[in-house]
Amino acid sequence: MSERISNEDEKYGILKEFVKNNTSLPLIEENLLKNFLHCCDHNVESAKILIVNSYKLRSSYPQIFIDRDPDSIEIKQQLESEAMVLFPEKTNNGDQVTLYKLMNGDPSKFRFTMALKIFIMFFDVRCIIPGATGNHEITIFDMDGCSLKHVKSANITAIRALFKYLQEAITVKLKEIHLLNCPVFIDKIMAILKPFIRNDLYKKIRFHQPNSLTIYDYVPKELFPIEYGGNSYHLEDIRTEWVNKLKDNREYLINSENWKYRSNSSLFANPLSDGTFNPLNFD
Structure with a gap:
């Protein structure tokens, strides 16, 4: 124009x-x-x-982005094992902060694909709530309790879909990704992920050692839950709030007509969109 x-x-x-x-x-x-x-x-x-x-x-990738129901048994079980929350207050720059944390360290209770579905649903619901997105987005992953067994539940298809989403389709302006309480095997994880990460996104990733205070250089301490040094709210309270928001918007999420690209062309079809999930291999 x-x-x-x-x-x-x-x-x-x-x-x-x-x-x-x-x-x-x-x-x-x-x-x-x-x-x-x-x-x-x-x-x-x-x-x-x-x-x-x-x-x-x-x-x-319909098996990740379309076929999802917050009331399904698999997603309910995953929701019980994790917290995906939005901080109630924004930073002084108007940036919104989200936090992901395992609530149950038992690897048998963790399913990477279910966790990814919840991650996407969380952003989909946020983006229809006025005021739930900021000038920019700061995403924090607390890796406390994460083991190699958790990582092994991931697969190439889901990882590829996640980074395509973050780099080509997410509806927030991603400013930083913070990895808290990085385990000793973080290098192994990044070696697997790096082929899927473009350089501009990789530059936004920050690593924080266990029990370090460096995250407060980026996000004010007072914005965090009490469990992280804040002083105004508990993590469990906002975790419950956001689980309920997913359930309240269930009809919006499960209606495939809200998410499909209607095309007869196979030009953009993904070769793994038939549901094939290739497991990760560690040396």
């Missing part, structure tokens, strides 16, 4: 019309559509590309 568009409402209207007229795309919820625009610094053409890429990715 040659005409410069300066008004954000105009830009949103143009993007809404683009989605409406593109029969391959589902109807997109208003706040989610605004997040697409925000991720692209309100560049309409970039937002169009991000939208198409996002829904093509979902349709390429």
